[in-house]
Amino acid sequence: MISVVAPIYNEGPGVDRFVTRLTEVLEAAQIDFELVLVDDGSADDSWSRISRQSLLDRRVRGLRLSRNFGKEAALLAGLEHAGGDAVVVIDSDLQHPPSAIPAMVRRWQDGAQVVEAVKRNRTGQSLGNRLSAKLFNRTFTRLTRVDLVDATDFRLLARPAVDALARMPEHSSFFRGTSSWIGFTRATVEVEIDHREGGASRWTARGLARLAVNGLTSFTSAPLHMVTLAGFGFALFAAVLGVQTLVRWVSGGSVAGFTTVILLLLVTGTFVLIGLGVIGEYLARIHEEVRGRPRYLIRERSGAGAVVPEQPVAPERWVVEQRAER
Numbered sequence: 301m302i303s304v305v306a307p308i309y310n311e312g313p314g315v316d317r318f319v320t321r322l323t324e325v326l327e328a329a330q331i332d333f334e335l336v337l338v339d340d341g342s343a344d345d346s347w348s349r350i351s352r353q354s355l356l357d358r359r360v361r362g363l364r365l366s367r368n369f370g371k372e373a374a375l376l377a378g379l380e381h382a383g384g385d386a387v388v389v390i391d392s393d394l395q396h397p398p399s400a401i402p403a404m405v406r407r408w409q410d411g412a413q414v415v416e417a418v419k420r421n422r423t424g425q426s427l428g429n430r431l432s433a434k435l436f437n438r439t440f441t442r443l444t445r446v447d448l449v450d451a452t453d454f455r456l457l458a459r460p461a462v463d464a465l466a467r468m469p470e471h472s473s474f475f476r477g478t479s480s481w482i483g484f485t486r487a488t489v490e491v492e493i494d495h496r497e498g499g500a501s502r503w504t505a506r507g508l509a510r511l512a513v514n515g516l517t518s519f520t521s522a523p524l525h526m527v528t529l530a531g532f533g534f535a536l537f538a539a540v541l542g543v544q545t546l547v548r549w550v551s552g553g554s555v556a557g558f559t560t561v562i563l564l565l566l567v568t569g570t571f572v573l574i575g576l577g578v579i580g581e582y583l584a585r586i587h588e589e590v591r592g593r594p595r596y597l598i599r600e601r602s603g604a605g606a607v608v609p610e611q612p613v614a615p616e617r618w619v620v621e622q623r624a625e626r
């Protein structure tokens with residue numbers, strides 16, 4: 301059996317559309333599945349739609365987080381509550397075509413433990429978004445040896461890979477990175493990314509920037525080394541400038557240049573601030589990890605549970621009576 305995990309944030313009618321489409325595809329391919337829908341603290345009627353779907357179909361389960369924890373946390377909650385022999389992680393806005401799942405499952409049956417969907421195209425994104433995504437992916441790939449170019453969050457993970465991910469304790473996870481970092485036998489399938497059905501992207505520019513910083517800081521300390529390197533660069537520059545000035549002074553030339561002084565002050569000031577900022581980002585991450593708060597809290601669940609791990613973090617209410625058959 302496979303589990304399909306989908307994060308949902310304010311998708312409204314998109315929830316029903318997604319469940320219908322996914323069920324159609326998987327039934328046609330005769331794949332035995334359960335669907336874990338994680339409501340990431342939606343403010344609209346997403347949760348009532350999820351619980352209705354889980355009443356209509358026993359294969360559908362819902363998890364409701366106590367607030368908006370972000371897509372990464374929602375994915376993690378879904379992974380930790382999925383009981384299948386393999387777990388497919390997919391966006392609920394139908395940008396990731398469910399029709400690719402049967403091919404991914406075949407790769408898994410052929411022995412792959414992590415099957416990534418790589419995109420052939422990028423639709424539904426503005427030029428600015430596309431460029432910044434490209435820049436980030438290139439930088440990340442260069443700095444960390446985890447290949448993010450054309451990577452998506454649309455992945456199939458076999459049970460050993462899921463368990464490996466669930467054991468990683470970091471607070472601000474970066475699924476795209478960690479699911480590559482764990483290794484295992486890998487395979488890819490190419491997919492066409494569709495246009496988003498219903499509304500605009502749920503990511504804000506700030507959210508994306510946060511994700512980028514989290515991703516980088518959790519995978520590489522290269523920015524810290526760059527600060528050090530730049531520091532040496534400045535030291536060298538200062539030495540050269542000092543010698544030159546001294547030579548000019550000895551040979552009787554005047555040392556003028558108020559503007560130069562101001563410029564130098566600005567340049568060094570900027571560098572010091574950026575350097576502090578970079579260090580601060582790492583400090584903030586350490587602080588976050590050290591506090592050790594739970595990565596998400598569950599408010600309620602719906603649907604019959606296939607496998608329900610112990611979750612000591614939140615009071616829970618079962619909407620439908622728990623069924624412990626498996």
Ligand code: UDP
Pocket residue numbers: 306307308309310311340368369370371374390391392393395496500501502503
């Ligand atoms: N999502 C979520 N929590 C958030 C933001 C998004 O669970 O805080 C979900 C959203 O419902 C969708 C998926 O993550 O299923 C991808 O979001 P979106 O389509 O907005 O992102 P994009 O496709 O632009 O990367």
Ligand code: MG
Pocket residue numbers: 391393395496501
């Ligand atoms: Mg999307």
